[in-house]
Amino acid sequence: MNTPSERGVEQRLADHAYRIRRLALRMGEVQGQGYVGQALGYADVLAVAYCHALRFKPDDVEWAGRDRFLLSHGHYAIAFYAALIEAGIIPEDELDTYGSDDSRLPMSGMASYTPGMEISGGSLGHGLAIAVGMALGLRLKANPAFVYNSMSDGELDEGSTWEAAMGAAHHGLGNLICLVDINNQQADGPSSKVMGFEPLADKWGSFGWHVQRADGNDLPAVLAAFDTARALPAEKPRVILFDTLMGKGVPFLERREKNHFIRVDPDEWQQAIDILDQNQGAAR
Amino acid sequence: MSTTTATKPRLTTSAMIASIAAEGQRVTAAPFGKALVALAEARPEIVGLTADLSKYTDLHLFAQAYPERFFQMGMAEQLLMAAAGGMAKEGFMPFATTYAVFGTRRAYDFIHQVIAEENLNVKLCCALPGLTTGYGPSHQAAEDLALMRAIPNMTVVDPCDALDIEQAVPQIAAHDGPVYMRLLRGNVPLLLDEYDYKFELGKAKLLRDGKDALLISSGILTMRALEVATALAADQVDVAVLHVPTIKPLDTATILAEASRSGRLVVVAENHTAIGGLGEAVATALLTSGIAPRFRQIALPDAYMDAGALPTLHDRYGISTEAIGKTLKGWLR
Numbered sequence: 180m181n182t183p184s185e186r187g188v189e190q191r192l193a194d195h196a197y198r199i200r201r202l203a204l205r206m207g208e209v210q211g212q213g214y215v216g217q218a219l220g221y222a223d224v225l226a227v228a229y230c231h232a233l234r235f236k237p238d239d240v241e242w243a244g245r246d247r248f249l250l251s252h253g254h255y256a257i258a259f260y261a262a263l264i265e266a267g268i269i270p271e272d273e274l275d276t277y278g279s280d281d282s283r284l285p286m287s288g289m290a291s292y293t294p295g296m297e298i299s300g301g302s303l304g305h306g307l308a309i310a311v312g313m314a315l316g317l318r319l320k321a322n323p324a325f326v327y328n329s330m331s332d333g334e335l336d337e338g339s340t341w342e343a344a345m346g347a348a349h350h351g352l353g354n355l356i357c358l359v360d361i362n363n364q365q366a367d368g369p370s371s372k373v374m375g376f377e378p379l380a381d382k383w384g385s386f387g388w389h390v391q392r393a394d395g396n397d398l399p400a401v402l403a404a405f406d407t408a409r410a411l412p413a414e415k416p417r418v419i420l421f422d423t424l425m426g427k428g429v430p431f432l433e434r435r436e437k438n439h440f441i442r443v444d445p446d447e448w449q450q451a452i453d454i455l456d457q458n459q460g461a462a463r
Numbered sequence: 464m465s466t467t468t469a470t471k472p473r474l475t476t477s478a479m480i481a482s483i484a485a486e487g488q489r490v491t492a493a494p495f496g497k498a499l500v501a502l503a504e505a506r507p508e509i510v511g512l513t514a515d516l517s518k519y520t521d522l523h524l525f526a527q528a529y530p531e532r533f534f535q536m537g538m539a540e541q542l543l544m545a546a547a548g549g550m551a552k553e554g555f556m557p558f559a560t561t562y563a564v565f566g567t568r569r570a571y572d573f574i575h576q577v578i579a580e581e582n583l584n585v586k587l588c589c590a591l592p593g594l595t596t597g598y599g600p601s602h603q604a605a606e607d608l609a610l611m612r613a614i615p616n617m618t619v620v621d622p623c624d625a626l627d628i629e630q631a632v633p634q635i636a637a638h639d640g641p642v643y644m645r646l647l648r649g650n651v652p653l654l655l656d657e658y659d660y661k662f663e664l665g666k667a668k669l670l671r672d673g674k675d676a677l678l679i680s681s682g683i684l685t686m687r688a689l690e691v692a693t694a695l696a697a698d699q700v701d702v703a704v705l706h707v708p709t710i711k712p713l714d715t716a717t718i719l720a721e722a723s724r725s726g727r728l729v730v731v732a733e734n735h736t737a738i739g740g741l742g743e744a745v746a747t748a749l750l751t752s753g754i755a756p757r758f759r760q761i762a763l764p765d766a767y768m769d770a771g772a773l774p775t776l777h778d779r780y781g782i783s784t785e786a787i788g789k790t791l792k793g794w795l796r
Binding site for chain 1: 510531532544547548549550552554555557581
């Protein structure tokens with residue numbers, strides 16, 4: 180049973196996750212599009228990452244001691260910007276520029292555009308291999324920071340992901356944590372139909388990683404997985420496989436025909452935000 | 464009575480790493496590895512990474528000298544390039560080595576998106592450039608310069624000999640940004656010490672002057688060009704040789720100045736396919752400047768080349784000293 184302080188942490192994180200979802204929907208409304216299905220599904224993971232697990236300084240994104248968070252799946256930028264706003268790194272009013280010319284918030288994440296964006300993702304399957312280099316570099320500098328690589332389940336198809344998985348285990352990178360969003364949705368359909376990847380925990384385990392699988396929309400489970408990954412003493416890389424539901428928190432989007440790029444009609448953005456607000460009010 | 468045994472003639476070798484040095488030619492062993500070891504003493508940020516080819520890129524010398532700064536990435540070139548980028552992001556200066564085919568072809572997107580897009584300080588040093596192995600297309604990097612030239616932010620270097628490599632290593636390290644350097648490894652010919660020459664990143668250098676033809680060349684084809692010029696001098700043909708070890712950025716000022724001197728045939732000779740290498744770079748520079756001399760290209764064909772002994776292949780594809788001399792004489796006739 181949770182202690183009052185644990186319940187306090189979970190409530191705080193639930194508030195952050197609610198606001199990340201809300202911010203992502205507002206950005207989606209600006210352009211009338213965006214990967215909001217993924218943003219809603221991954222908001223709980225991002226809330227725990229940016230409002231609990233990561234060490235960083237909002238006003239000094241280059242701080243040498245920061246934990247590095249690599250957004251390998253660059254198309255999750257809309258979710259990530261929402262997390263950066265929630266983390267105090269980007270001002271909230273900037274979300275009105277999302278996806279516009281000369282904005283710091285392009286539709287696919289790029290390092291040179293956005294404060295706090297460590298890499299240019301988007302060419303999928305790059306993040307984990309970059310993370311291996313950064314983790315080696317941090318270890319060589321005796322810098323205790325963690326490298327988090329955040330990736331989609333579609334990136335499991337890329338051979339480079341498994342080159343990096345082998346490399347990370349070979350070099351005993353205990354400062355590397357990989358987060359995989361398993362929403363079972365790729366451009367051409369369900370991941371299990373496009374390129375089956377199960378049994379996934381066994382795969383990572385056999386590659387020499389410490390593996391956890393958790394419901395990525397169960398905040399206490401997400402929280403526990405992050406804490407376990409960080410506290411593990413073994414000099415081996417660790418992965419958390421998060422099963423998530425696209426559209427989470429907005430029932431009509433949860434039920435919508437499943438697509439990589441979820442359809443949202445013009446009048447539905449405000450409806451979705453209203454539903455989030457109502458549920459948040461009821462939960463408090 | 465003496466008996467003689469009919470012996471079969473010894474066949475020429477198509478060995479992968481046959482030296483490009485001619486018999487009796489002066490050589491320096493492992494100039495890249497030695498230069499890197501020397502430089503790394505004063506530059507603690509230098510690290511070495513390879514994809515299972517340290518011995519074949521002379522990086523093993525660095526690994527022996529600085530084992531804690533050497534990282535074996537396995538036979539995984541995508542990881543090699545991305546991890547080198549990651550280390551550069553953490554303030555290190557990675558020298559990443561493999562064969563040119565695997566580096567440029569297999570890991571292209573990782574060089575393009577991870578390293579060059581962020582202008583990261585990674586030095587790619589790739590062996591077996593152009594046609595320097597008889598192993599066939601799997602190992603012949605005929606198009607590496609074209610691929611690397613096409614990437615924004617990338618500096619591209621094609622050294623001729625051991626002296627070029629020795630002097631290029633500290634200079635590519637001093638340059639802030641990604642560099643692709645074609646690597647000659649093992650026993651590397653040494654010849655440029657006979658000329659009043661120093662490698663300068665971004666500069667073309669006239670190694671010898673001549674009034675009949677201007678040979679513009681890079682890499683080992685500069686060695687060939689100098690041999691051709693010497694051979695043709697005996698026939699009263701006067702050939703100038705302009706060495707262009709930096710392919711990008713191109714020293715257009717020097718090239719235009721030399722090419723606009725009246726009357727000379729201008730020939731670009733390169734150990735690379737005719738598509739997208741030094742020849743096309745020079746042609747573009749000339750035409751866009753309104754300079755149109757008689758222009759010819761000596762380059763590898765737009766074809767999958769044969770396996771075989773290097774001398775055989777260099778003859779077959781027109782980049783041996785004899786073949787270049789014959790071609791050039793035909794054009795000058």
